[in-house]
Amino acid sequence: MNLRLSGVSSSGDTQKGGSENTATGRASDTWKLLIVDDEPEIHTVTQMALARFQFGGKRLSFLNAYSAAEAAAMIEANPDIAVAIIDVVMETDDAGLRLVEQIRNEMGNGNIRIILRTGQPGQAPERSVIAEYDINDYKEKTELTAQKLFTAMYAALRAYRDIRALDINRMGLKSVIEASAAIFKTRALSNFAQGVLEQLTSLLFLEPEAVYCHADGLAAVPNDAKVEIVAATGRFAPFVGRDGKNVLDPDILEAIENARRNRSHRFEPGKIYIAYFRTESGSENILCVKGDMQEQGKTHELLDLFCRNVSIAFENLHLQDNLLTEITVREEAEKAAEILARLPAEAPNPVLRISSDGVILYANGRSSPLLDVWGAGVGQKIPPVWRHRLKYVFKSGRQSEIEVTCDDRIFELTMAPVVEADYVNIYGRDITESKRAQERVEYMAHHDALTHLPNRFYFQERLPRELEAARRSGKKVALLQIDLDMFKEVNDVYGHDVGDLLLKDVSTRLKETVRSCDTVVRLGGDEFAVIAPDLGELDSAAILAQRIVDCMAAHFRYDKTVLQVGCSIGITTFPDDSLDPTELQKNADLAMYQAKDDGRNTYHFYDAVMHERILERRFLENEIRHALDNDKLDLYYQPKISFESGRIVGAEALIRWHHPDRGMIPPMEFIPIAERCGLISRIGEWVLETACAQAQRWRQAGLGLDNIAVNVSAAQFRNGDLGDIIDRILQSTGLEPEILELEITETTVMQEMDIIVEMLASLKKLGVGVAIDDFGTGYSSLAYLRRLPLTKIKIDRSFVTDILENQDASVVANAIISLGHSLNLKLVAEGIEKPDQAAFLAEKGCQEGQGYLFGRPMPSEDFQALLAAGQVYEKN
Ligand SMILES: Nc1nc2c(ncn2[C@@H]2O[C@@H]3COP(=O)(O)O[C@H]4[C@@H](O)[C@H](n5cnc6c(=O)[nH]c(N)nc65)O[C@@H]4COP(=O)(O)O[C@H]3[C@H]2O)c(=O)[nH]1
Incomplete structure (x- = not known):
């Protein structure tokens, strides 16, 4: 017979090798039997023999493998195969034995029961092998009668069931042990219940699919309350914690609802058993187990007991939990109250409570500075002024802050009225340090660090305040x-060190x-x-x-x-x-x-006039600066003649400023302003440079100019660098030093005597001539002339003008000329307008003259023309 089965069912239907034949239901409804044999007839015979076999109310389902390899794969895929009938000789003589070894050692499957079959007695395994690999039975193929197979299957399945039960027990016990570690936790109870459930279903040979649920029977609408799955086994295990209404099979849910409605156990014959228990507090506990329990009164009893006990444990746990929570909350509250009670006493700042009529109800240790200020202690009244203040705060009902100085400490007190309790709480804060820091910052912002006097910032805040006070009082x-x-x-x-000391003093x-x-x-x-x-x-x-x-x-x-x-x-x-x-x-x-x-x-x-004048001066300062920067200044030259020859021997350089709007501005007007605002040095340098360059050009042109006089201000001397400037200019222009003559007024000399004496000495060393201008106007002792390294004296115009009409003037002029002679200084008279004046001065021994008579100050081109003409002034 060459029939090869492709599958098997409990009623003999076959299924392709490698998968299970379950014609009448799920695998759990049958015992799985694997037939391993390379002869297809053996499969057929075996299935036919066992077609009506039942054990424990369940029939067999068949799996068929035709080689050891195929069988191994099938066992791997179906770990719940209960029995395998294996041919010893297949691919090899001992393929069956190798398969057994593989099942036990490599796959680690110790549960599957094995019945070996062989064609001849000589192929039987040794006893040691039977023991080592836990082989249930050994049959020769000739022994394959239905009777013998039945017996072998009964024995194998009983063994398989016991082994499985032990297995499940083991797992259940494991759960119990794990759960016991944390039995007082709700989740642990759930684990515990689950363990017990697994054991129960296994020990009672029930299907391993059971659910234990819990519902709040006192809920407003009890039937709507959640049916929480507390413990579950089998395929329901993942549903623990969820609402059974959403996950359980409709037939189970219906059975549960029936039990809840009737508040009693339910038994759906052959299908579902429901144990129902309602605790005194009203919680409902339902255990639902699937399986045939018609005959098993003891089983019902056990399940009821389980349900009842777990329910009570569950409820106790909840009660305990609640109790524990209550105790914990109370203890925590007490602890917190204790800490809180200590808080004000331990606070690092004053904390006080004062009744609305001013009696100190409480004061912590840090309040003593305040109590000292008040001269009162707990139980006593604070001073009237404070009572008044407190009353005001109390009346307003609003928190308010106040600063108090106690000895050398400053406190900020926050007064918080508690109107309903008729007292005010006072929380103090020592702000001494921050206050002092703030004061220091304020002081530094308003005071000068060197002198500690108030600074400009302070001044600007203070002045308006003083003015406002004066306005109110009518004072000045x-x-x-x-x-x-x-x-x-x-x-x-x-x-600067001395400067700083001076400022402090x-x-x-x-x-x-x-x-x-x-x-x-x-x-x-x-x-x-x-x-x-x-x-x-x-x-x-x-x-x-x-x-x-x-x-x-x-x-x-x-x-x-x-x-x-x-x-x-x-x-x-x-x-x-x-x-x-x-x-x-x-x-x-x-x-x-x-x-x-x-x-x-x-x-x-x-005064207002002065104001105008100063404004004008400031305007001119700006204008001069602008003229200088933009090369708008000019130099005029006035001739000096020799009385001896009547020829031009020199020139005085005189500055001119043609203002674009105001016309010619005389030097006597703008030079003093330039002196005050410091511009005179730049102007003076420009004059010197221009005059020297011009004189040199004329000399180089062979125009015969022996002297160029330049006015120098006191400020130029004061700067100290006049010698260097002149030296540089002489170098750059190439003018011989002897040609340059500096004119200094007598007043300047008198003001800056020491500086000028020193400076003139070095200038004289350079070879530059020095004339004293406006001589005679200073009324100073003529003796100082001896100290000065002068080369010339210029008789002031005021004496020259009156020289013929005024006796005094001619006497002074005469005296100056004699002085000049005695000091061996040259003499030049300025302001000569008339020939008689010139004649008089020449006759008295004055060597040179300057004035409108000989020529007014004029532009360089005009002066050059004059020089070129070689004009000679005739003496009278
Ligand atoms: N009435 C009359 N006046 C005569 C006669 N001859 C000359 N003058 C004027 O007398 C002044 C002579 O110059 P100063 O005594 O040095 O007096 C000068 C001098 O002190 C100063 N100054 C002029 N230029 C400069 C300069 O470049 N630097 C400095 N530091 N001062 C200067 O300004 C003063 C006035 O200068 P200026 O207005 O140019 O006036 C000049 C000139 O124009 C005359 O016969 N009759």
Whole structure:
């Protein structure tokens, strides 16, 4: 017979090898039997013999494999095969035995029961092999009678069932052990119940698919309450924790609902068993097991017991959980209350409670400074002024802050009224450090770091306040702006350290000199200001200013250094000069400027005329600067003639400024302004350079100019670099030094005697000539002339003009000429307009003359023409 089965069923239907034949239901309804044999007839015979076989209410389902390899794959795919009947001789003589070895050792399947079959007795395995590989039975093919197969199958399946039961028990016990570790946790109870369920179903030979559910029977609509799956086995296991209504089979759900409705166990014959238990608290507990339990009264009892016990355990656990939670919450609350109660006592700051009528109800340890201030303790009343303040806070119902100084500490108190409890809580904060830091920052922002006097920022805040106060009181305020006269020089000569000391001492003197109500500020550099409020008459401001001038005039001594600085003060008054603080500051500045013009070391009141003049001067300063920058200045030349020859022997260079709008601006008007604003050095350098270059050009042109005179201001001497400048110019122009003559006024010499003596000496070394201009106007002792390295004296125009009409003038002119002769200095007379004047001077021994008579100052081209003409002035 060459029939090969392709499958098997419990009723004998066959299925293709490698898969299971389940014609009547799922695998769990049958015992799986694997037939392994290379002879297809054996498969057919075996299946026919066992077609009606049943064990434990279940029939067989057949799987067919025709080689050892095929069988191995099938066992791998179906771990729940209960029995395998294996032919020993297949691909090889011992293929069956190798398969057994593979099943047990490689696959680790110890559950499957094995019945070996062989064609001949000689192929039987040895006893040791039967024992080692746990082979259930060994039959020769001739023994394959239905009777013998039945017996072998019964024995094999019983063994398989026991082994499986043990297996499941093992798993159940494992769950029990795991669960016991955490039995007091709801999830652990679920595990525990699951373990018990698995054991129960296994021990009672029920299907391993059971569900234990829990529902809240007291829910508003009990039937709508969740039916929570607490424990489940088999295919329901993944549903633990979920609502059974959503995941269970409809037939199971229906059975559960029936049980709940009737509040009793339900038994659906042959199908489902429901154990129902309702606890006293109303929770419903349902155990649902599938399987045929018609005959098993004991089983029902066990399941009921399980349901009841787990329900009670479950409920107890919940109660315990609740209790534990309650206890924990209470303990936590008590702990928190205790901590809270200690909080104010342990707080690092004052905490107090005061009743609305001012009695101290509570005060922590840190409150003692406050209690000291109040002179009261707990149970006593705070002072009336504080009671009043507290009452106000209480009435407002709003939190309020107040600062209190207790000894040397500053507290910020937050007063928080609790109106319903009739008291006010006070929370203090020691803000001493932050307050001091804040004060320090404020102080630094408003004070000068060197002198510690208030600074300009402070001044700008303070002045408007003083003015406002004066406006209300109807008094005057004087604003004095003070500028040190020689501060720059002190700094330059003695260095900044001495400069700093001087500023500090000036500050001290100022503070000592003013009234206590006056404010002294340092505006910056060597500028100070005094705000003097409450002034009666302007005299008071003048008196104050004079006191300051006097105190500054006194010497400052630093070791061996003695300094005399002096100051210039500008004064303006509110409300006379202005009501506006900014304008007053400008006024004081202008007045101070004027005081400096007045010769320094004095004070000057602001007035409107002065204001105009200063504005004009500032305008001109800008214009001069512009003219210089844009090459708009010009040099004119006025001839000097020799009385001896009547020829032009020299020229005086005189600056000219043609202003585009104002026309010609005389040097006497703009030179002093240029001197004040510091532009004179640049102008002087330009004049020197232009004049020397021009003179050299004329000389190189053979025009015979022996002398070019240039006016030099005191400021140019003061700068100290005049010698270098002249040297450079002579070098660059190539003019011989002897040709250049510097003219210095007598007044300049008198002002800067020491500097000029020194400077002239070095200039003389260069070979440059020096003439003293406007001689005779200074009324100074003629003796100083001896000290000066002069080359020429210029007789001032005022004497020349009157020389014929005024006896005094001719006497002075005569005296100057004799002095010049005795000092061996050349003499030149300026301002000669008339021939008689020239004749007189020439006759008295004056060598040279200059004046309109010989030529006015003129542009270079005109002068050049004059020179070229070689004009000779005839003597009378
Ligand atoms: N009435 C009359 N006046 C005569 C006669 N002869 C000359 N003058 C004028 O007398 C002034 C002579 O110059 P100074 O005494 O040096 O006096 C000069 C000098 O001190 C100063 N100055 C002129 N140019 C410069 C310069 O480049 N640098 C400096 N530092 N000062 C200058 O300006 C002053 C005035 O200069 P200027 O207006 O050019 O006036 C010149 C000139 O025009 C005359 O016969 N009659």
